[in-house]
Amino acid sequence: MKTTPPMTWRGHIRASLVLGLPLIGSHIAQMLTHITDVAMLGWYSVESLAAVVLATQAYFIIFIVGSGFAFAVMPLCATAIGAGDDRQVRRSVRMGSWIVTLYGILLAVPLWNIEPILIALGQQENLARIASEYMQIAIFGLFPALWIMVLKSYLSSLERAQVVLIATLIAAGANVVFNYALIFGNFGFPAMGARGAAWASILTISIDFVFLLVYCGVLPALKKYQLFHNPMRFDREAFFETFKLGWPISLTLLAETGLFSAATIMIGWSGTVALAAHAVVLQITSVGFMVPLGISNVGTIRAGRALGRKDKLGLSRAAMVVVLGAFLFALVTMTLYLTIPRSLMRLFLDPSEPNLEAIVEMGVLLLVVSAAFQIVDATQVAALGMLRGIKDTTIPMVLAIFSYWCVGAPMAYLLGFPMGYGAQGVWGGLVIGLSLAAITMLARYYKLQRELEF
Helix, strand or coil: CCCCCCCCHHHHHHHHHHHHHHHHHHHHHHHHHHHHHHHHHHHHCHHHHHHHHHHHHHHHHHHHHHHHHHHHHHHHHHHHHHCCCHHHHHHHHHHHHHHHHHHHHHHHHHHHCHHHHHHHCCCCHHHHHHHHHHHHHHHHHHHHHHHHHHHHHHHHHCCCHHHHHHHHHHHHHHHHHHHHHHHHCCCCCCCCCHHHHHHHHHHHHHHHHHHHHHHHHHCHHHHHHCCCCCCCCCCHHHHHHHHHHHHHHHHHHHHHHHHHHHHHHHHHCCCHHHHHHHHHHHHHHHHHHHHHHHHHHHHHHHHHHHHHHCCHHHHHHHHHHHHHHHHHHHHHHHHHHHHCHHHHHHCCCCCCCCCHHHHHHHHHHHHHHHHCCHHHHHHHHHHHHHHHHCCCCHHHHHHHHHHHHHHHHHHHHHHHCCCCCHHHHHHHHHHHHHHHHHHHHHHHHHHHHHHCCC
16 A cells, blocks of 8 residues: 655645745734724724723633634544545534534623623723723624634635635725724714724624635535535534533633733723733734734644644644744744834824823833743644644643633732732733743643654
């Protein structure tokens, strides 16, 4: 029997780049939507900016936890494709869509009632009111946003990330126009501020979803998967397989995003200037994080396909390329945060803002601290991607919860308040939690890789 020769190192690098560049581009383009909201609201008013940051942090937690079930579709589809099982691909996508829909119905309730929740968490009443006005509009974009994540996982596992990039770029461009019209009252529309940003987000998400839906339905090469065949049919086996793999991913994502949201709440105790600086730095670092996140997705897909082929050497080489790629890019972002922090901060703020210099200087200090966790954050997300590819999600969830909530969050509070370092101390706690996660996730992956037998 003729065997296929193993892929060379050059082949692995090329395959990772071909898949990774459009994935990275799509993540960055998606992030541009949030950046547009923050930048334009920062030019509209710092109060609106601070309030919407509180709202979007809550929305993002709900969204990203739900996305964990969508992310589970990626390794399931990749493994099925590697094994040549077209029917399993359709089953995983359909049940992934069912799960995120049920999840969205359940979690929409706390988002709708965000105002009393924020007030109970010690936020200012005027900020909580504006956040509620934003959320009670933006919430209707939650369902198409979750469905988009399922379709992105499906298309990415097929290595069709280019269309994901195109759809996201179109949506990001449209969002600029919608924000310009609805936040500031241009093109004959009334100026709606935060509410305008919420309507812009809904319109943007809808464009993205319809584009991907049409593509999946009409492309001849995808016909064999029959993605829309019996969409209302419940598949018990595929449902619980997707749920079993997805819920630990969701809780892992909750542990990390919740840590950053807890940091936002803590910094909110220090006032609007500190919260505005934190908001801008969070957006800057989130853009940088999109590259390691895209690299992590590459790891999930390539690990899943290697698992389906029972290719241990290919799995090992794919992991090395993914981890090294994340590390090298982290060096780039770290350098930028240390060399041009003021220029980065000013991109998001109105030059006439009375508190401009105070916000910028606070932001510079936070960027210096955030530079310290670039490498560990990139490493932990790359390791997580590989672990998901080999369908190991429960132990990584435990490691994440311990790292972020048993170590990171307490250290953020301790350094920020009892020790008096304020916002800088809170970000210092994030560094500690992420460092522990990186070490434990990477050790977990290489242990499992050595133990695999096929």
